[in-house]
Each structure stands twice: as C-alpha cells, then as structure tokens.
Amino acid sequence: MCGIVGTIGEKALRTYLIEGLRSLEYRGYDSAGTSFLSNGEVTTYRLPGRVSDLDQLVPTSIEANAGIGHTRWATHGEPNFSNAHPHQSNKGWFTLVHNGVINNFRFLKRKLEQKGMTFASDTDTEVIVNLMEFHYLQGLTPLRAIKKTIEKLEGSYALAILFKEEPNRIYFAKLHSPLVIGKGEKTHYLASDYLPMLAYAQTFYIVTDYQYGYIEAQHIIVKHLDKNEEIPIRFHTTDLTIEDIGLNGYPHYMLKEIEEAPEVIQRLSYNYFDGNQFLFDDVLLEKIHQADQLIFLACGTSYHAALVGRRYFEEIGKTCRVYVASEFAYYPEVKGQKPLFIVISQSGETADLIRCVQLIKQRGNALLTITNTKGSSLDRASDFSLLLYAGMEIAVASTKAYIAQVGLLAILRAALIHNNDVMTDLVGVIQAMKSVIDSRQDIETMAQAIMHAPSAFFLGRGLDYDVALEASLKLKEITYIHSEALPGGELKHGPIALIAKNVPVIAFISDPITAAAIRSNLEEVRARGANIFTISNLALAKDEDNFITPNVKVYLSPLVKVIVAQYLSYYAALHLQRDIDKPRNLAKSVTVE
Numbered sequence: 001m002c003g004i005v006g007t008i009g010e011k012a013l014r015t016y017l018i019e020g021l022r023s024l025e026y027r028g029y030d031s032a033g034t035s036f037l038s039n040g041e042v043t044t045y046r047l048p049g050r051v052s053d054l055d056q057l058v059p060t061s062i063e064a065n066a067g068i069g070h071t072r073w074a075t076h077g078e079p080n081f082s083n084a085h086p087h088q089s090n091k092g093w094f095t096l097v098h099n100g101v102i103n104n105f106r107f108l109k110r111k112l113e114q115k116g117m118t119f120a121s122d123t124d125t126e127v128i129v130n131l132m133e134f135h136y137l138q139g140l141t142p143l144r145a146i147k148k149t150i151e152k153l154e155g156s157y158a159l160a161i162l163f164k165e166e167p168n169r170i171y172f173a174k175l176h177s178p179l180v181i182g183k184g185e186k187t188h189y190l191a192s193d194y195l196p197m198l199a200y201a202q203t204f205y206i207v208t209d210y211q212y213g214y215i216e217a218q219h220i221i222v223k224h225l226d227k228n229e230e231i232p233i234r235f236h237t238t239d240l241t242i243e244d245i246g247l248n249g250y251p252h253y254m255l256k257e258i259e260e261a262p263e264v265i266q267r268l269s270y271n272y273f274d275g276n277q278f279l280f281d282d283v284l285l286e287k288i289h290q291a292d293q294l295i296f297l298a299c300g301t302s303y304h305a306a307l308v309g310r311r312y313f314e315e316i317g318k319t320c321r322v323y324v325a326s327e328f329a330y331y332p333e334v335k336g337q338k339p340l341f342i343v344i345s346q347s348g349e350t351a352d353l354i355r356c357v358q359l360i361k362q363r364g365n366a367l368l369t370i371t372n373t374k375g376s377s378l379d380r381a382s383d384f385s386l387l388l389y390a391g392m393e394i395a396v397a398s399t400k401a402y403i404a405q406v407g408l409l410a411i412l413r414a415a416l417i418h419n420n421d422v423m424t425d426l427v428g429v430i431q432a433m434k435s436v437i438d439s440r441q442d443i444e445t446m447a448q449a450i451m452h453a454p455s456a457f458f459l460g461r462g463l464d465y466d467v468a469l470e471a472s473l474k475l476k477e478i479t480y481i482h483s484e485a486l487p488g489g490e491l492k493h494g495p496i497a498l499i500a501k502n503v504p505v506i507a508f509i510s511d512p513i514t515a516a517a518i519r520s521n522l523e524e525v526r527a528r529g530a531n532i533f534t535i536s537n538l539a540l541a542k543d544e545d546n547f548i549t550p551n552v553k554v555y556l557s558p559l560v561k562v563i564v565a566q567y568l569s570y571y572a573a574l575h576l577q578r579d580i581d582k583p584r585n586l587a588k589s590v591t592v593e
C-alpha cells in the first residue's frame, strides 16, 4: 500500500518520478504527489487523484537535483489535498514520503503539539516529518535527527526524505514496508519495488528492516539502528525486465495475467521438477514429514489457495489447519509439539502475515513461506522459502498467483509421496486451461447475463466450494456486485431465504462424488426462481450446463475452474465499465493491518 520513489542527479528526474509512480499505482491510487529539491528550495505538487492528474500538474520544464514521489492508499485521513504526500515539516527543513502506518502517532503528535508544532493533515506521516525537524532543531545533524526519530516510531515505514540544505542527498529508512535501492550509471534510485527502476538501474539493493541512510549520485550509506558502523552492501541483479511488466497488447493487466496461467504452470514445473525428480530441499521435505501439524496462514485469494492446499496435505495424512492471518495474529492457536507454519503470500509483504511471522519466531517454530517475490519481507523471514515464479502480478485482483500457489502445493504434496504423476496431470491442466482460454467468449456471455444483478451466489462442494469462495471474492472486488459463496448443502440452512426470482446462482461441478448432490441443491433454488449457471466438466456434463471444462484430475480442478471464475468477473467488470486493474478502495500488497 502506497508506493514511493526518489532519485538524485538523474537528468530525466521528472520522467523517473512520474513514470515510476505510474508503475507503482497498483499499490494505491487515491492521491499522488512529488517534491523537487533545487538550490535550497523544495517545490511540491500533490493532489487527490491519479498519477495521470499529477502528470498534468507538474510543469514539464521542472528541473531539480533531487526528487521524491508518492502514490497513496489512504490509511489516516481521507484522500484530499492536505493528506496527500509529500509532507513537509513546520519550518520546511524536511520533506518526505511514507509508506506504512505509525501506530503511536497520536501520542507523538500530542507531544509535538505541546512543543508548539502545528499539523495541517490527518496523517501519521506529518508526525514523522515534524519529529525529524524537532530533533534537528535541537542541534542534531539531519542523519542523527532521522535516526532519533525512527527510534521513536512504532509501526511500519519506508521513507524517502529531502533535507532542504542538502540538494545532493536523499535520506531513507525502512521498517516492515518494502524499499529497494537501484544503482544506475551515475546515480541512485529509491522505490517501493523494482518496477520504477527497471529502465534506469542495472543493480539493486533491498533495504532491510531497521536500516537507514542516504543516497547521493555516487555514494550510498546504509546503517543499522542498533549498530554504529556502516553496513557493507552488495548489489544484485533482477530477472525482471520491462517486457515482463508491459501490457503487451492487452487492454488490462488482469486479462493478461489470467491468460498467463498455462505459462505459470509450465514455469513451476521446470523449477520444481527436473524431468526425473522433484527439486525441493530434502531438509524441507523431512521437516514436513516430521511436523505433527501444518498450519497454513494467508489472506484473501492466497487464503483460498491455502484451503485447497489443506485438502492436499490432509489427503496424505497430515493434520492441517488454515487460518486467515489477521485472525491468527490475535487469536493464535497452536496444538502439537512440532508444528510447521506455511505462510502463503503473493507479495510477501502482507502486514497481517508479518505480524503472524513475528509470533511464529517468538515461539521458535519452523516457517515455510511461499511467495511470488524474492527478497520480500516474508521470503527473508523464513526458514524455508519456495518461490512461485508467476512473474510480476500487477492487476490488483490476484489471478495467476492463485494458479501458482495451488500448482506449487500440488507439486509439493506429490514430492512428499514420491508420486511423479502430478507432472503428467499438470500437462493435462495446461491443455484444459488453453481450451478454456479459447472459449472465453462463452464466459463473456454468461458474465453479461449476471452483471446487472445486485447480488450473486456461488455454490460448490469440496474443492468446488474452495473455488466458489475465490470466484465470489473476485466478483465483488472488481464488479462491486455483492456476492456470497456457499457449500451447496448449506443453502437450505438459511441462505435460501435470499433466493428470489432471477437471483444468479453459479455452481461449480467437478467432483463425481458430489455432482448429484450439488445438482439437487440447484433444483431447490430453481424452484424459487433463481437464474442458474452451471460450470461442469466433460465427464459430468449435462445438456443444460453453461460452460463445460475439459476433464482434469479432480484434485487439480481448481486450477481450471478458477480461470472460468476469473474471466466471469473480468467480463462483468468490463461491461460495467469498472476500473478493472484498480478497483475502488483496494490496493495490491496490503502492508497495513
């Protein structure tokens, strides 16, 4: 949530800041702003709205030594002019952008107010910038004032900071919110992730928690809050390329990412199987075998993938639990002596999960993280890490990451029981996915039939219920249609009261064990006038089904059915003219609790 950028000594400063913010907009898009520092003068442009609005506001002729920028997802205070970043201290010494949340900001604000400082916004960020100025005016150097300030902050922050009298330097600090430094030919860059820097920097450094320092065109200083000496840093390269993050002719990232599903499975296959054997660390496999309990923690779409994973591991005899991370964080319940925590996250930066990981560490339990982002906070915090290799996911609604998560869990399960058949089964999945992609027009027709309904219901049993949950989340997220997912059998225990004439009920039917039962649930709602849509597979198809997927092994059916669900939401949102890649109120990478 929130994206920050900064650079120093870059000729194309304005372009870097504006285009960088555009590429970070998936992290938040309710306000945007930039500050430029030149000859002791800071000029700030900010507004509620999109980066495209900011682009109109910032003069194309602007030149400066250093600049910082921000795209916001509001946490403290509504999206308006005064809450937009950058924020400046009372006397203008410091100007900064912030991604994160300061939990003790009210306490700090009161103290600063008592000292006579004033505040123009509702943000927690303004407290940080004024606290820096307060310490600076006590006689500290800017770097020491920054250090003293961040020592007092509780919560999370990635900061890029301008100090009025140092036009050749940008300070930074980081705790629990991501921050990457890029090294260009004659300059350095700061950003919340690699994307803004791909066209500029050749190598990168991921700033870790409690680090702070500054960049200059030719120098970089990194320190740790608890140590005096400078930290020697090693830059690395990234596999990401500009092509990876382009739309490549697609109208929306979501559509592009849905249609990358076959590639995602292919990439997983060669990263975790060499043609003869699985490529997992033996120590990890042994750890899973030894664990008396597997505890899955995740949020949103990743949680839905974890639900499928639980079924995989229970089926091979493991005791499993699955928790929504934000619940587990406050009500941790761990039974058993040797639990293994499995944390699943596309971004690897989700605050609810980071909180859980702190608990897991305190307990001294083993942690496996499954993320799509190498070097992310969760990836780094783990004892064992598995990457999803799904490629950058940019649309706010997660699609291909779910595919990778379920695919990886299926391969991991197979590795535990030494069953190579999964690789052939996944080849079948890839073919089935391609066939669904080829028939997407039929799903578009279905979407047009449901898109004007105020509310929709998704039904399934077993794995189809897990898919129904994800289908329902996707629909509400990007179309704003209210929807619910229910296990087919639960309808008659209450929710059927909501079924009236023309209410859409969409059912997934993939499992011969429950096909008849779910069809009879559909008869119950048909009798009450519901508008029924069925998504079955060839083996279980009936003439009246609306969409029939090719057969795949039942345990892998979520990988195919979910694509139908993703298209359904996509096309409904498209015809409703929603902002598909940036749905209202949402942001990718939820770095606040």
Ligand code: F6R
Pocket (backbone or CB within 6 Å): 299, 300, 301, 302, 303, 344, 345, 346, 347, 348, 349, 350, 353, 396, 397, 398, 399, 473, 474, 477, 589, 590
């Ligand atoms: C839904 C969606 C969210 C994320 C959730 C967890 O489309 O994107 O529900 O799945 O915020 O995010 P990660 O997986 O990054 O931890």
